[in-house]
Amino acid sequence: MRAVYVTSFEMPCRLEVWNDALKPDIDDNKKVLVKVHAAGVNSIDKGIATGQFNRLHINPPFIPGLDAAGIVEVAGGDVTKFKPGDRVYIFSRKMGSFAEYVSVEEDEVRHLPGNVSFQQGAVLATPYLTAYRAIVHRGKAQRGETILIHGASGSVGLACCQIARTLGLRVIGTASTREGENLVRENGADSVFNHKTPEHVTQVLDATGGKGVDLIVETTTSLNFEGDVKMSAANGRILVIGRGPGHLQTPLAGLMPKELDVKGVGLITATKAELEEAFDFIEHNVKTGSLVPLVGRQYRMEEASLAVQSLGKSNGILGKQILNICQG
Ligand SMILES: NC(=O)c1ccc[n+]([C@@H]2O[C@H](COP(=O)([O-])OP(=O)(O)OC[C@H]3O[C@@H](n4cnc5c(N)ncnc54)[C@H](OP(=O)(O)O)[C@@H]3O)[C@@H](O)[C@H]2O)c1
Incomplete structure (x- = not known):
């Protein structure tokens, strides 16, 4: 599969697209494999890609990215809430969303409200949960x-x-x-x-x-x-x-x-229960139209470095930057 990699901790960050990355597996029955359509680019991704924020103690090469939206490709045998074909968005604790496929725990996946696009779905997790x-x-x-x-x-x-x-x-x-x-x-x-x-x-x-x-x-x-x-x-x-x-x-x-x-x-630091409460509030209000996720500049995978570097600069940011990953 194609994926964006951090290959070394550098400032400014430099990300590479690999065309032969290993497609992840759902290595246990509780996981969900998601085909990623769009991934949100967050300030924290910049900290992670430059080695400033290494809470997972992970060393390059690795695939960054916490937020994404896409379609369930495979659901493990113990997964109860999702099935192949479901439109979803994710908040991945172990990263990996800057890729065509990401494997995540069931509790990191949420159904994408029907009235928003994949691009908008990629904006829903980190920004709204933080807010x-x-x-x-x-x-x-x-x-x-x-x-x-x-x-x-x-x-x-x-x-x-x-x-x-x-x-x-x-x-x-x-x-x-x-x-x-x-x-x-x-x-x-x-x-x-x-x-x-x-x-x-x-x-x-x-x-x-x-x-x-x-x-x-x-x-x-x-x-x-x-x-x-x-x-x-x-x-x-x-x-x-x-x-x-x-x-x-x-x-x-x-x-x-x-x-x-x-x-x-x-x-x-939010607990699972607190995240659940926040997700419920966000989805309810997205469905009613009170919350409307705003997509800012859209980048291709090859432009991931540019997208991440643009974060934190005071340049009249208008909405959330995203990476478009898979089409259709
Ligand atoms: N604590 C957490 O859990 C958590 C989670 C997510 C994000 N964050 C942090 O939240 C911050 C915002 O993230 P973001 O994703 O929203 O970034 P962003 O999309 O890049 O937006 C940054 C915003 O900061 C504004 N800004 C620039 N200089 C400023 C100043 N002197 N005073 C007030 N505002 C200023 C920018 O406005 P102009 O471009 O118009 O100047 C822009 O609106 C980042 O520091 C990020 O690390 C924290």
Whole structure:
């Protein structure tokens, strides 16, 4: 089969397409073999491909990729929920989705709602699960609260906007381009400001009548934390999903007067039950049309390096980058 491989940990990452990769087997009866139509390209794939994030302690060569959508080719004898021909999307703990076929555990597979394409399905796992984990599990958001989503035009940011709107929150977003601002507004934000200008701090405070926001989803903590403390309402929660460049310089004394909570968000830490709950919420709301996964730039397998390298650059990201793998 054809597959994209990490052959060495390099910066910037360099991925290769192999035309003679071994097609995986369902080496036990609980596994499902999926023919991949499209794979989502996530920031974490960049960390994995460059050796920055090696939680599986895996060495090259290996096939990266956590998210994908496609069709079940083979279901093991003990698999109860899936059969060959089912349209599915996956969230693979052991990676391997940047390939024509991937073998995954049954609990890593979900039925793809009928109203979305394979490309949209490839956007559903990591971005929406992270957004749900931040807003619901960690943020404990309540209807009527106000949330600021920093980096709202990115893939996690757009998922956050849609989920927050669905939950009845008032949404404020940030983006650095006019197209990004428009997209964030179309996806649920009442107001959108530019995170590249320091004025966004006073703009957010003005938009909340000086009270500040109850929750902040923060993608670029090292650059924005000082402003986040200023923009937070009393008892606000700052949800850290991304680190940003360099180190945090901000003194923490600002947290005390407003009794702010700073919470880390780690999708990797979610339990199976929490993931199940998040998947159920996502699928229900995709079916009703409240959540609409947005596909950004689409790449061919040969362009995988380009797709992964483009992540994390502030370039007016619009939706999620995907790799198109098998056609038809
Ligand atoms: N903790 C977890 O479990 C978890 C899971 C998934 C992802 N993440 C992290 O979440 C972050 C976002 O991932 P993603 O996939 O959404 O990335 P993405 O699609 O590349 O989007 C990045 C976003 O960040 C924005 N941005 C750039 N500079 C910014 C700044 N100074 N302040 C605020 N926003 C800024 C970009 O906007 P412009 O292009 O308009 O500047 C863009 O909207 C990454 O750091 C990723 O590692 C964490």
